[in-house]
Amino acid sequence: MERTEAERTLWKHLFELRELALPELEKARQAKAIGKALEAKLTFAGTSPALAAAGAHLDALRELLNVSQLEIKPRGEAVAVSVNKAAGEKCERCWHWETDVGSHPEHPTICARCVKAVQEGLRT
Ligand SMILES: [Zn+2]
Structure with missing residues (x-):
């Protein structure tokens, strides 16, 4: 599928941000602040x-x-990246850290997005 000019520009920007973020993630891993990304x-x-x-x-x-x-704070001129431990708990299904893990009583170990996916899976 051909990408439009706008999509190409968007992905160029996203990869540019990725280049900024990867070294910071690596530093945080080496400092044992985080395990996986x-x-x-x-x-x-x-x-x-x-x-x-x-x-x-x-x-x-x-x-x-x-x-x-992920958070973007429009502040200052230069772009700075900081890495912190994600808030919430690890979802057992998707391994993402989410603050809404356990918000559904029937699925105490997974996040709200996964609850939705599981429920939709049951319906189809
Ligand atoms: Zn999940």
Whole structure:
């Protein structure tokens, strides 16, 4: 499938942010602050065309970086990346760290997104 010009620009921006984030993730891993990337919450602080583009496509960037949580704080000029341990608990089904794990009484070990997927799977 041909990508449109807009999509190409978007992915260029997302990969640019990935380049910024990967060394920080690696540092956090080496410092044992996190284990896998999925245990991390990434925060991008700053303003740049790439961040502006990613703001509307947070899920795509989160998947690309394979982290559980992602936040963009439009603040300051230069872009800084910080890595923290993700909030919440690890979902047993998707291994993402989510703050809504256990919010469904029948599925105490998985996140709300997985509960939805499981319930939809049962219906079809
Ligand atoms: Zn899940």
